[in-house]
Amino acid sequence: MDTFVQLVVNGLGKGAVFALLALGFVIIFKATEVVNFAHGSLVLFGGYLVVVTRETLGWAGAAVVGVLSAGLLALLVERLLLSRSRLASPFSLALLTIGVDVIITEEIVRRLGVSLPFIGDAWDAQPLQVGGVTMFRTHLVAIVVATVLITLFFLAFRYSNWGIAMRAQAENKEAAALSGVRSWVVTSSAWLVAGLLAGVAVLFIATQDFSGAGLSRGTHSIALAAFPAAIIGGLDSTAGAVVGGLVVGLVDALSTEYVSFAFAKSAVFLVMLVVLVVRPSGLFGTKETTRV
């Protein structure tokens, strides 16, 4: 029973991090209908900036720099590349992000070389004893941080002008533009927010508690699990992203323990396949309709 409790907490901790990543996906998708295949490289970029600046700024300063630079990179990708090709279909833009992802990822992996730094200094490898159950501090902090950030996001999404503009544009781009919503502000802020969330997520992913591996190509692979998270919830559902993230985290933790570590990665994707076969638009996604 203790193991099970521990597993659930681990799963929720991982799930909270995947929820942050998946939420970023969904925000970008809602604003632009583009699926951002470069999300993993945003994660790596944020982490890499932490590694570089940690010596001079200290961990806390470096973490802030990492988060901000991940957001900035996302903003740049949108402003410099995607916004230049307004006529291209979302499908080709998704392909474009694959190209971006390859370049950024390969360069960062080259720079990291054989060093695989852990970057969760403030919480990594400091387990807690809670009534006979050992818990990883990383997961607990991740749950708290993700809860705060996601709550803030939903409040902003619900009540702020930005959130209303965002939802208006997702609903109907032309109508929103006619009502005075500046499309480029919505689009670029969506990318910025998604980048910031990716920057926060990496602080938890490249830790001993979460993955047992430092910042590396493996971090990028782990970030890929945000895909199934977003898809399970439904690509255009923000609440779905959170649910999807938690499902992925739990599936990952439980299958690692009860099946095998190697199986856990595919288990997440298999769950996604099952969900897709039953509900092609995810659990909370809007059903696509076609007009002939």
Place this chain on the structure above:
Amino acid sequence: MSDRTDTLDVPVAAPSPKPRRDLGWWIRLALWLALFVVLLALPLYLEAQWLKAGQYMMVGAVGAMGLTLLTGQAGQLSLAHAFFLLAGATSYTVLSGPTGDPELVGFGLDPLLALVGAVAVTAVLGLAFAPVAARLRGIYLGVASLALVFLGLYLGQSAESLTGGTSTGRPPASFELFGFPFSNEGELEILGVPIRETERVWYLFLALVVVAFLLARGAVGGRIGRAWRAVRDNESAAAAMGISVPGVKAGVFAVSSAYAGLAGVMTVLWFDILKPDESEFGTYGINVSIAYLAMIIIGGLGSVSGALVGAVLVNGLPQVLALYSTDLGWFTGTGENAFTPILISSFVYGAAIVLVVLFEPGGLAAIGRRIAGLTRRGKDPT
């Protein structure tokens, strides 16, 4: 497609226009034949290492043609190509593997049968994915197909009796055609040049590429190609015109994975070892799926000859750079932070994807058409 007949009693059917066999058509045919002759002659001049690089481009060409039919012609984004490559490679190795090994499963089939069997097995696997593919479209399908790569990674590691496991791998049987070995056995000379394993495999791969190319061109130009494009452009409209959308999707998945299976067989013959990956980044990993996607984006989505050029660029560049770098001293570093040929090639094709999407969504094929249009004075270049 043979279950539906075209002999409807409707007299108004317009006669299909005769294929335009103008001067341009003959020039193009002549160019293709010239290219073929050059490729036939190359083994007589090139050294083995360059032939090896060329073989790798041909592996990519077969795989890329399959993907461009699926993603370009039928509009189904797939990131699962690497999985079907692995399936083809494993099937060939298992089917042709020696029987009686206590650790490894083998059926001891003739290599030609094993090759055909491997293509059939991967086609069936592609069909098995059809129920998923039929329910999804676009990006959802792309991400769903990513699941297969992860599944392949897990199966490749755990099914050691088939794949030989990640530590040692498993050698494939070298190819034979009716008793003629594609290895260094036997004496064979053409114009005083000894035709040994590398040269023989070159001709084998060339033959496979030509067959794959002709089949793909035939499919694209024919009725089935029109069905693919109809499904790509508008599923509802395609259905209204009497096309069975799930059937066409399943079919194109089977065709595409058969191509990938053949490319997998070629991959395992090229490496001369079947070795499943240890992580998502490897011979059959996500990076390979992305590389194949890069080939067809650079070549122009849906263009069969574009896929060939894309394969030459994406699969050829690391090989050629590696060969040149030993001569010139570029990118020779192997240690930490080194710019290896593979890394440089990744940069190049990553940038090429971005540039193609930004500036020429039709890829190299569109550029080629425009150049061809320049020479055709007074005619519509489209």
